[in-house]
Amino acid sequence: MTQSVTQSATQSGGPGQSGTEPAARPGADGAMQAAKPPVGVGASPLVAQLVALALIALGVVGIQALLSTTGAIAQAPWITSALDAVDGTASDAPVVLVVAVVAIVLGLLVLPIAFKRRPRKSLELAAHTGVRLRTRDLARIASTAVEGADGVTDVKVTATRRKLRVVATSVAAKDRNGAVVDDIGRRLAPTLEALESRPKLAVSVRNEGVS
Template identity: 50%
Template sequence: MRAAKAPVGRGSLPLVAGLLALGLVALGALAVHDALAVSGAVDRDPVTTGVLDALDGLAHDAPVVLGAGIAAAVLGLLLLPVALGRRPRTSVDLDAATGVHLRTGDLERVVAGAVEGTDSVTDVSVRATRRKVAVHVTSLAPRAQRDEVVRRTRERVDPVLAALASPPRTSVTVRHEELR
């Protein structure tokens, strides 16, 4: 069985596509308005007539044409990396021959589930990226036992992260609650 490809995020391309789509919708609305104006269904002058009258007689070597051409070329060059750029990876690879992947949000839930049963831990919060997992625990243990809480937490987190192809760095922070 061939390994599956790693899932990737959307990147910037949908934003550019959305802006271009809005521009095309605006041009379509303008065309419908002008068609209705020409047919007499709307009591207004077509908008494109005024634009075409302003451009009538404009020479091909006019500074306005040169400026518009340069602006279009620069805009195209700026959009080229967006269109051809790599999309961000959104998952971590499990150590498996079949290409199993785990999203970072799911990794957060798995790590939090592994830590929840730790002695004296009352609350767990996990933030994970592809390179780092930050575990924040709230503990009822006295401050003097902070190192013990960190050790027990790492004992539960490390086997989970060992299942990944390249385990991320781990940091554990402890917040102590006082019993009243």
């Protein structure tokens, strides 16, 4: 009797437990994948704007030709004027050669834009969750970290993915510029250490009111 009760309790999972196994919690394999790194727009919008302007100009030429043909305006169609201007031009004329060369050069300049990778505008943080920091935000963080440094009255920071440049204005004597640079480096060290790929730090000091 006692043995049967013990076996029954064992099979049911014991007191306070259900007979079914608890669902396994999702592990690291079930974590969401990090998003792709943000990138800039590159030169593609500029080309798109030029193409849009060319299409608008072509549409204006077409409308002018339509109005001229229907008699709405007395001006001759621009297309006809252009054809009359080039009529009789030999295929080996210098102007034809120049136009052909210019067209080829423009084509070669525009073609690589379609295949060129868009520039990256952020820096990855040393984390496992795909956290990234925009370069302009890095400049703001660095500027805040440098403010309040001994003798520094103003600071200008520019940041790229490869370089962090700090220009500090100091009222201290010029012989203390080394100490100011070291202080700025110590203040920025935690920020740079948090980045997966650290940009090069360049610090310069401008002395204000010091001869």
